Amino acid sequence: MDETIKEDQEQASQPGAKSTKSVFRQYTEAVIIAVILALVIRTFVVQAFKIPSGSMLQTLQVGDHILVNKFLYWFTDPQHGDIIVFKYPQDEERDFIKRVIALSGEKVEIREKQVYINDKPLTEPYAIHLDPATIENPGSPRDSFGPVVVAPGQLFMMGDNRDYSMDSRFWGFLDMKKIKGKAFVIYWSWDHERFRPRWERIGMLVR
Numbered sequence: 001m002d003e004t005i006k007e008d009q010e011q012a013s014q015p016g017a018k019s020t021k022s023v024f025r026q027y028t029e030a031v032i033i034a035v036i037l038a039l040v041i042r043t044f045v046v047q048a049f050k051i052p053s054g055s056m057l058q059t060l061q062v063g064d065h066i067l068v069n070k071f072l073y074w075f076t077d078p079q080h081g082d083i084i085v086f087k088y089p090q091d092e093e094r095d096f097i098k099r100v101i102a103l104s105g106e107k108v109e110i111r112e113k114q115v116y117i118n119d120k121p122l123t124e125p126y127a128i129h130l131d132p133a134t135i136e137n138p139g140s141p142r143d144s145f146g147p148v149v150v151a152p153g154q155l156f157m158m159g160d161n162r163d164y165s166m167d168s169r170f171w172g173f174l175d176m177k178k179i180k181g182k183a184f185v186i187y188w189s190w191d192h193e194r195f196r197p198r199w200e201r202i203g204m205l206v207r
Helices: 002-013 015-045
Strands: 046-050 064-069 083-087 095-102 107-111 114-117 145-149 154-158 179-191
Touching (some): 046 179
Antiparallel strands (some): 046 064, 064 179, 083 095, 107 145
16 A cells, blocks of 8 residues: 555656656657658658659650659559659669550551551650651661560550660560559659759649
């Protein structure tokens, strides 16, 4: 009985101790939960990426920061025109971003920079050609390629900046298992040449 009374007295004499410990514990738990949620979101839901090169001009500019949907392809397959972030097949430590041009089973051919899918010319308002010359060298796949049929479980990817993109013309098909997600919005953009934000690009959908 005395011990019980003594403990009650000690707790009553230090009213701030329990409160301080409780607040510290609450903040600690909140930080831990926030970190876990951030990791889960980054791993399974949305991840941010920065565009370092001009291979996707004009759709994506150097200095654009994009968000990528990482769970979309759990429920649906990639479609023509999707802009996808993936592990570079020749070095999986690097991430690439390109556009889906052809799906599994489709025939791809490029004749003097014109892309054909199943022998039909592909209309591509997003594609640009900054080099007016056409490479005639049969050893270069840049302007003339194929025909090839995309293998099962694979995709044929190309950058929108056709004359300056390292894509499926050079390294082959993309295994869909290497996909990280689909780009869907620009959340920040920084113009390194003018040293200013590109306010007009913030919030733009990626398509």
